[in-house]
Amino acid sequence: MIMRRLAQQLKQSIFGRWPSPARKFPQPGTFLDANSKLEEETLKGYLPHHFYPVNIGDMFRSRYQVVGKLGYGSHSTVWLSRDLQQHAYVTLKMYDHESSHARTEKEVYKHIESLKSSHTGFKLVRRAIDDFEIRSPDNAYSYQCLVHPPLGMSLCELRHRAKGKMLPEDLLKPTLIHILLALDFLHTEAGVVHTDIQENNVMLGVEDESILVDFEEAEMSNPSPRKAVDGRVIYASRNLGIPKMHGRPILSDFGEARFSLTLGKRWEDVQPLVYRAPEVILRIPWDEKIDIWNLATLTWNLFEQGSLFKARDSNGKVSDSHHLARMIAIMGPPPKEMLQGSEYAAKFFDSDGNWRSAAEIPCTSLEKLERNLQGTQQSSFLCFMRKMLQWQPENRASAKELLADPWLRSI
Template sequence: MRRSPQLPSPPRRYQSGTAQLVDRDKAVEEETLPGYDPEEFYPVHIGEIFHRKYQVLGKLGFGATSTVWLCHDLRDHRYVTLKVYTRTPTSPPQINREVQAYRHLSTIRSSHAGRRFVREVLDSLELVRADGSRHHCLVHPPLHITIRDFQRLGRKSTGLPEDVLKGLLLHLLPALDFLHTEANITHCDVKASNLMLTIEDEGVLVDFEQAERENPCPRKVVSSERTIYASRDFRHPEDYNWGYPVLCDFGEARIGSSHPYKVIQPEIYRAPEIIMETEWSHSVDIWNTGCLIWDIFENKHLFDARNEEGEHSNRFHVAEMVACLGTPPIELLQRSERAPLVFDEAGHWKGNPPLPQLSLEASEEHLEGANKAAFLNFMRSMLTWLPEERNTARELLEDPWLCGRV
């Protein structure tokens, strides 16, 4: 018997009259970003319906290149997240790397287990304004909180417990293996704020919608066309069931297995080949992951990379690497035109700045005995000077420390 198609949901009705209005002289949300230009951001309104399908329920957040909204899919009767990018420049044309990466991913036919740990895209669309400017949009399943926020749920920020860290890696590493081996993508921005937990309990979304209807978020009415809304957090995130972590935000992703030098990665997570301005490949994600593990387990940066004035410095960054990992092989130094700035012809550190008193053993504070030794071996298999000597994501999944075979 043929099942009748579902009818579209009726649009929600919103009353904004009780919303708190923010003073027009006060900068809020995306207006606080350096170099903010209102014409770069699409003027989304709560209650608005895009493409006769996605009705905006509330604002989840903002960034330098997008605003993010919880929506209801009126046709498929589900909650979705709508990411609305800033205006697509036409002169000179620029690449939206996240849209490009997801278009590429849509062409990959794969049953790789790690694919489900990469954030899915349900739809993509463009919004066109009256002046003809265009804004890319991606539609995703909603996600809960980031690993960064998960860490902060307690009263005092602490590192993740060892078993939780291992659980996280058993999802992140398959995602990276899928990206590197089958999709031929380097993420380039693996950090705690780009790892998010899936939603197991849709009540968190129902409560978000109800909260917006009953207590509309504060807003600043800039003009008849533009309103700046305050982002709304999920209510009491610890009261709901979380799912598994997925890797998000492909705004820095690159397609291909080898690339000429270009500045990528967060400063403190930059691999040696990026600092030394040489060619790079997927293995920068592995170095990045090692630094991230240290951050979320030890609750401190492995490399601080700051000079006496508190500013990021490549010299200080490399000095800390030498202190922790030893002198890099001559082979790596010969690849870099910048290496002679801090290393002599024999590959020795020139002493500017002096090497700090650092070591992995002294910096690791939570483990003991054979378990500590195994963890540090795991770390060293990611933090190797030569990119080709780093373990791959697949090899890391078989590591004795991660697999509990210590």
């Protein structure tokens, strides 16, 4: 008996702490109407087999135990879990069946991690600490899962909690500095174009782990509402609490990212609808400068009420014509040489570069649209915006140049 105990102590001293025990989660509480769509079921084109049937309490790889559902997206469900071996919380991002986004994101994370960069922005980009593949219970489908350190609320959640649902200037500036540091690293060292910089894809680090503990204990004492359909359980997501201290903004979600060296001269349709850069709309080959345009439109969303550009007509139909008309109102007409490189441009402009579309060019400007600042502060802010809002990508400031902007640095 004594020898066995000594052997166990020796083994523990060599290999570290014993794994945490798995927890037994309580029987489910509220079951919702099985006929009402819930969370991922509301996605366009949803099919049950697209998503792996994760259950709270499930164990993956004999180490990750799911403690609750954090959310869902077009291509994944996201779960807070405990790494029983490392005695730490992690996030499991369970991708849909044979997801191209999963393959892209996994490839990008592995590339970024391999750089071992000392760049400040390296630490402001989300990382994957593990990944694995799992088969469906009937072995018919495979799903990729990425394991991440947990993050807190998104900029979207933070903005909605702010007065007037807008970030104040003194919070906006450091947020932008963090994003720009991440972009400078991606563009100059990693050779990665994010293409999808929106407020849901920038999340705050977790400095106060009590919100993770509280999340787990809330699931134990008050199980999440759920519904059961054909043996599959769909859970309602649970929000993390408000921490005592927010962490730094972290640029996340690389499922739409591209490597700069593979872009070449081809064009791809990328970016969220209202965030699309002119070259994306005009179907011209693009580079990392679409991220800079993207940041400008995100900045406006965070600081002003509403989006800078409207990508739909009066009937709510997607309209490149109305999108371009608004760009002309804000930036003036595009350079003729830019239009000459786009066959698609002939739908909106004549051979001399004159606007010929039926969509009316609105009578507006950045000065008329900006309502939060006055005088020199407004002029400085709009100068910062105009460094990014340029028709031609080469005329947009780089992330490094924007980091030196006087308005941004006047914290």
